[in-house]
Amino acid sequence: MQQVRQGDEGALREIIEHHRGYLYRLAYRLLGDGDDASDAVQETFIRLWRHARRYDSRQSLRTWLGTICVRRCYDELRRRQRHRRALTELPSGSHDVEPTTAEELLVELHRVVAELPAKQRVVYQLREIECLTADEVARMTRMSSEQVKANLYVARNTVREKMKRYGV
Numbered sequence: 001m002q003q004v005r006q007g008d009e010g011a012l013r014e015i016i017e018h019h020r021g022y023l024y025r026l027a028y029r030l031l032g033d034g035d036d037a038s039d040a041v042q043e044t045f046i047r048l049w050r051h052a053r054r055y056d057s058r059q060s061l062r063t064w065l066g067t068i069c070v071r072r073c074y075d076e077l078r079r080r081q082r083h084r085r086a087l088t089e090l091p092s093g094s095h096d097v098e099p100t101t102a103e104e105l106l107v108e109l110h111r112v113v114a115e116l117p118a119k120q121r122v123v124y125q126l127r128e129i130e131c132l133t134a135d136e137v138a139r140m141t142r143m144s145s146e147q148v149k150a151n152l153y154v155a156r157n158t159v160r161e162k163m164k165r166y167g168v
Contacts, residue, residue, distance in 0.1 A: 001061060005052045016045055019062060023069045029125050030073040032114050040076065044069040067140040070122060074141065077118035105166060112162045113155075119143070120155035127152050 003011035023044055027037035047068050048055075055064055113124060119141075126137045127148070138148045 001052060001055050001057065004049070005055075012045075012049060015048070015061070019065050022062065023065060026066060026130065027069055027073050029129055030070070030122060031076060032110070036076060040069055040072045043072050063136065063140070070126065070140045071142075074118060074122050077121060081118055108166065109159070109163060112159050116155050116158060120151045120158070123148055123151040124155040124159070128156075
């Protein structure tokens with residue numbers, strides 16, 4: 001990071017190569033769309049380049065980049081929610097068929113998680129899928145530990161209730 005702070009583009013490329021996969025997986029899990037995930041990762045690296053001087057070396061670079069990426073994804077999820085409220089939702093008819101295989105159940109689980117409100121979805125994904133601690137989630141999202149726990153509690157209950165009909 002010291003080299004990046006001094007404007008070394010080669011050092012930036014090394015950081016990008018090392019962290020791109022992790023950030024893409026994180027963004028994809030939160031956003032559920034490859035193009036949006038790629039945009040979030042690109043924006044993360046742009047912010048890294050522009051704000052390299054803000055990096056505190058006492059914090060892991062992976063956590064710092066993850067924080068930037070999660071906040072970008074959270075902004076996108078909130079934008080989507082506002083947009084979704086503005087549109088009339090039409091029934092898709094695709095949920096009439098009960099999932100029967102483990103793969104179909106997994107797809108249904110992802111759909112249920114994708115329908116969670118933005119805060120709950122981000123907290124659920126980071127805690128349950130990325131296996132981050134509640135303190136790490138709080139730092140990445142700028143929520144208090146209590147807010148993280150409350151959002152996680154509601155998200156878990158919502159997912160559990162919606163998946164109950166499949167015997168899960």
